Amino acid sequence: MSSSSEELAELYRPPRLPWLRVNMVSTLDGAATGESGQSGSINNQADKAVFDALRAQADAIIVGAGTARTENYRVADVPLVLVSRSAQVPEQLLEAPAGKVLVATCASSSGLAHARELLGDDQVVVVGETEVDLAALKAALVDRGHLNLLSEGGPHLLRDLVASGAADELCLTTVPRLIGGSHPRILGGDPVGADLELALLLEDDGTLLARWFVA
Numbered sequence: 001m002s003s004s005s006e007e008l009a010e011l012y013r014p015p016r017l018p019w020l021r022v023n024m025v026s027t028l029d030g031a032a033t034g035e036s037g038q039s040g041s042i043n044n045q046a047d048k049a050v051f052d053a054l055r056a057q058a059d060a061i062i063v064g065a066g067t068a069r070t071e072n073y074r075v076a077d078v079p080l081v082l083v084s085r086s087a088q089v090p091e092q093l094l095e096a097p098a099g100k101v102l103v104a105t106c107a108s109s110s111g112l113a114h115a116r117e118l119l120g121d122d123q124v125v126v127v128g129e130t131e132v133d134l135a136a137l138k139a140a141l142v143d144r145g146h147l148n149l150l151s152e153g154g155p156h157l158l159r160d161l162v163a164s165g166a167a168d169e170l171c172l173t174t175v176p177r178l179i180g181g182s183h184p185r186i187l188g189g190d191p192v193g194a195d196l197e198l199a200l201l202l203e204d205d206g207t208l209l210a211r212w213f214v215a
């Protein structure tokens with residue numbers, strides 16, 4: 001792969017809108033994190049180029065609160081939507097400018113009132129009674145005009161996006177490394193089944209960059 005950022009933007013264009021894709025990276029032996037316990041220790045330059053291309057065209061970024069905490073997420077150019085049962089905003093995002101951080105949670109969340117106080121009612125999206133209804137979250141974000149939706153995981157959120165039918169695509173980078181040991185895979189939590197179709201496969205010095213559409 002020697003694609004320019006313009007070529008990558010074209011290669012990673014969504015086939016239609018609204019569209020929700022999840023971008024993940026894995027080693028050849030299926031690890032979703034490296035030695036540091038973060039994905040930063042397994043990704044590489046080619047993965048970063050795709051990560052940037054996807055962010056550049058996203059209208060909003062959806063991320064599990066666990067990943068936002070572990071990966072020390074900061075505000076981005078577009079709104080960051082934190083999916084959290086507990087409605088906890090990670091410390092480093094508490095001072096985010098208005099509109100840059102949204103929390104998606106459920107009505108029974110113990111942290112709902114506090115999140116509303118912190119962010120304002122409009123920035124807290126309540127979808128579902130006891131669980132965060134991810135299909136309803138997708139619809140709510142589309143209603144707000146966010147049509148090209150990018151999720152950056154993590155594994156539990158990816159599993160739930162697949163189970164709920166909200167995910168349209170998985171962008172998966174496979175880096176040419178084996179690391180062994182105990183690491184999460186790109187899906188966590190309860191079993192789920194889904195068939196995917198290969199839509200694009202790029203190669204960069206052994207790194208495989210694929211677009212998989214949920215069938």
Ligand SMILES: NC(=O)c1ccc[n+]([C@@H]2O[C@H](COP(=O)([O-])OP(=O)(O)OC[C@H]3O[C@@H](n4cnc5c(N)ncnc54)[C@H](OP(=O)(O)O)[C@@H]3O)[C@@H](O)[C@H]2O)c1
Binds near residue numbers: 026033039063068158
């Ligand atoms: N390889 C990759 O591409 C990649 C990508 C992202 C992350 N990671 C790694 O994955 C690890 C984190 O894994 P993880 O599975 O714990 O990440 P995660 O899915 O981001 O975090 C789980 C937490 O996020 C919230 N959450 C996720 N799905 C939810 C749902 N359906 N409804 C309500 N809340 C939901 C909950 O937060 P509350 O506890 O606040 O309720 C839950 O405890 C980290 O080591 C990270 O570095 C790897």
